[in-house]
Amino acid sequence: MTAGQDRAAHEIDTTKPHPARVYDWFLGGKDNYPVDEELAAQLLAVEPRGREIARVNRAFMHRATRWLAESGVRQFLDIGTGIPTEPNLHQIAQGVAPDARVVYADNDPIVLRHAEALLRSTPQGVTEYVQADVRDPDTIFGLAKQVLDLDRPVALSLIALTHFLGDDDGVYELVNTLMEPLAPGSYLVLSQVTGDFDPEGAKRATALYAAGGVTLRLRSQAEVTAFHDGFELAGPGVVLGAKWRPEIGDEAAHEGDDTIPVYAGVSRKIS
Incomplete structure (x- = not known):
């Protein structure tokens, strides 16, 4: 890791909530601070199923990764990695294909403090971590291409990330920019929380995040589907997370999972 990355480890701001740490709290993790727990508790007052949203989203990532590895994909770029929660993406991918190569970015x-856990690859494969923001594709790809062969298919995972990017971030253009260097046959794996089923709750959640200095932009099914424009959607398309190929998963389904407000989909770059 670079000196800049090492310095970054000492620049954790515990006065403001961070989406990765709030997500960690929802998943039952310990790597969060009182400010993150406070926001999570406020969000639970608005949407009591916050923990279930995190779990369903995580389960979609597991299924999509397994499906891609079983379909022959051997390279993965996961941006917005979050704090490690086992099994991590590389464990799913390398469980199917031990030679899979995985780059995480956050x-x-x-x-970064947990990167050592992320870097525990199989002997046949590779895992690496990049300290970079999704809005800085040049830095991400400058380091990722040292591990990934961009002339071969790569699965780009943007899991529970785009709802933290506002319209003024040019989010659709950003996703296309991230897909542009990837070879034909690459995939986009994307999940995003929606306010389709509770517009008033969505407004309150957005305001709570804004009070903590965090952007939250919930999107409709049509808006989430638009991230895949120009790519070939894999069946069943962009659907609620629990309904995306549930037969693939090891996780037991829970009553009500098919109403959890997370849209998810996978698409393939044709050219």
């Missing part, structure tokens, strides 16, 4: 210094 902008939260606390994730």
Whole structure:
């Protein structure tokens, strides 16, 4: 890791909530601070199923990764990695294909502290971690291409990330920029929380995040589907997370999972 990355480990701001740490709290993790727990508790007052949203989202990532590895994908770029929660993406991928190569990227210094856990690859494969923001594709790809062969298919995972990017971030253009260097046959794996089923609750959640200095932009099914424009959607398309190929998963389904407000989909770059 670079000296800049090492310095970043000491720049954790514990006065403001961070999405990765709030997500960690929802998943039952310990790598969060009182400010993150406070926001999570406020969010639970608005949407009591916050923990279930995190779990369903995580389960989609597991299934999509397994499906891609079983379909022959051997390279993965996971941006917005978050704090490690086992099994991590590389464990799923390398469990199917031990030679899989995985690059993680995140902008939260606390994730850097856990990079050692992320880097425990199989002997046949490779895992690496990049300290960078999704809005800085040049840095991400400058380091990722040292591990990934961009002339071969790569699965780009943007799991529970785009709802933290506002319209003024040019989010659709950003996703296309991230897909542009990838070879034909690459995939986009994307999940995003929606306010389709509770617009008033969505407004309150957005305001709570804004009070903590965090952007939250919930999107409709049509808006989430638009991230896949120009790519070939894999069946069943962009659907609620629990309904995306549930037969693949090891996780037991829970009553009500098919109403959890997370849209998810996988698409393939044709050219």
